[in-house]
Amino acid sequence: MSLSAMPQLSNANLFAALCAGFPADLQSVALETDAGAYYSWQDLLDASAMMANMLESLELPAGARIAVQVEKSVEALMLYLATLRAGLVYLPLNTAYQSAEMAYFIEDAKPAVVVCAGANFGWLSKLAFVAGTAYVFTLNEDRTGSLLERAAQFGRSHTVAHCSANDLAAIIYTSGTTGRSKGAMLSHGNLLSNARVLQKKWGWRSVEQGGDVLIHALPIFHVHGLFVAIHGALLNGSKMIWLAKFDPQAVLRHFAHATVFMGVPTLYVRLLGESGLTRDAVRNMRLFISGSAPLLIETFTDWQARTGHTILERYGMSETIMLTSNPYFPREGVRLGGTVGPALPGVQLRVVGDGDQPLPVGEVGAIQVKGPSVFLGYWNMPEKTAEEFTADGFFKTGDVGRVDAQGYATIVGRSKDLIISGGYNVYPAEIEGYINALPGVAESAVVGVPDPDFGEVGVAVVIAKAGVVLDPASILAQTKAILANFKIPKRCYVVKELPRNAMGKVQKNLLRAQYRTA
Ligand code: MLC
Ligand code: AMP
DSSP states (O other), rough: GGGGGOOOOOEEEHHOOOOHSSOOOOTTTTEEEETOOEEEEHHHHHHHHHHHHHHHHHHOOOOOEEEEEOOOHHHHHHHHHHHHHTTTTEEEEOOOOOOHHHOOOOOHOOEEEEEGGGGHHHHHHHHHHHOOOEEEEEOOOTOOOOHHHHHSSSOOOOOOOOTTTTTTEEEEEEEOTSSSOOEEEHHHHHHHHHHHHHHHHTTTTOGGOOOOOEEOOSSSSSSSSIIIIIHHHHTTTTTEEEEEEOOOHHHHHHHHOOOOOEEEEEEEEETTTOTTTOOTTTTTTTTTOOSSOOOOOHHHHHHHHHSOOOOOOEEETTTTTEEEEOSSGGGGOOOEEEEEBBOOOOOEEEEEEEOOBBTTOOOOEEEEEEEETOOSSSSOOOHHHTTBBOSSOOEEEEEEEEEEEEOOOOOEEEEEEOOOTTTTTEEEEHHHHHTSSTTTEEEEEEEEEEEETTTEEEEEEEEEEETTTOOOOHHHHHHHHHHHHHHOOSEEEESSSSOOOOOOOOOOHHHHHHHHHH
């Protein structure tokens, strides 16, 4: 067959699908920032084209990673879109990560390009060049930096790179139970299929139907803010009110001009702390969505009482994007507090006991899932990937729960030793590793305890080496110097011994009970 006679393969590039959702009026406002700046849909297209042209000019190999550790800004969003449209792989990193954490990610992912804040260029570029990174650009919150300077030299016309659904679009690092972070590889198909399902399930309204306006107040280096929120709005051509940081009073002010809000439970708790949160303040709002951590039933009912709105809770993870959701449309059922709702269309969710045997309805066991949004595997960790899938292709989430007769799932705990604090995952094994390496420390255990603001916070219980006197405040100060701030235990106790079972394993349940309250 001659080339011209070959059927035109359709492009599965996520960017092409997002673009198709942009409104006909490309001069209308796509983003409004808390600093009072406005960006049109045309601005998004132009700037992402210029950045994509710039990235393509670097002639990077297929599958090259673009690692990005920058503060939230519209330009950072444009860089994400540019990476997609150039067919490269986006690798976002939490801005709280410090040099030891960044060194690990960069050595593991071997990005071709690193984009960082100008203030971090010195130390970060050193790390990156040692790991073989070819280019380090800067991007600052105030629209300065070498990335934009370089991109300004490129044109606004760009052909979206051709991708198949299985091509890698992003790598999201999630901490591991052993302390080693794993990069979850997500494809264009994973991301788009999930975005399409959520667009329908959550009733996103097209411009013709009056349109939606999303308040975007989450960080953009995790699944929740980067994929669930951004793809939802872009795929639907909906404007975003783009807040660089979560500030409850600013969010309250914007409710009058918005229709959709997404948050982790801490955001709802903090909003409930504002006396201005009334039915009147949210009269324009259509939908409040919560996820990333368990929403306490008190928060769910307090929100109903104060605003008249029922929060829609959903459940997902970096490796799978969204898996379940409470219903949006009343015809599909009620939103049940304490549950995360039924599996989304296309997702198979089962609860299993020992030997991966499915359990009867209502019984508590390990949650396993299969579906179009389940990731391709962990970056460079084929053995770990194989371990996390069953022989029949289900992914082991590490969450423990049950499903009722109506299909609603409830998460009751986790088999993975994980603390979720304000929507961020903290793996005790990682923190214990750092504390154990401090001078004078013989051993430590980090456990999660309830917290009214963050839901859960870490507490460190430490044993000193013989003859050493340890100061808890100094242990915390030393960890703060090396680890991301959200990982720092909120309290530290120095004790003589840790409770152990007959096998010698530390009984973390006893520590959790003992240190529940300060
Ligand atoms: C900040 N701190 C935290 C923390 N965030 N400590 C524990 N847990 C957190 N989440 C630290 C700060 O460094 C500071 O320490 C102290 O706690 C008080 O900080 P703050 O000023 O109150 O924090 P703030 O900057 O307001 O941030 C809180 C927050 C933020 C809730 C707005 O943590 C946040 O945006 N969380 C959202 C995380 C998220 O998007 N997760 C989605 C993951 S995706 P000090 O010592 O400096 O005073 C996922 C999948 C899915 O899970 O299903 O969605
Ligand atoms: P992450 O690895 O950051 O993507 O975090 C995913 C984990 O967050 C899941 O495995 C769950 O443990 C937890 N999670 C997400 N949403 C919910 C929810 N609605 N309720 C309880 N836990 C949740």
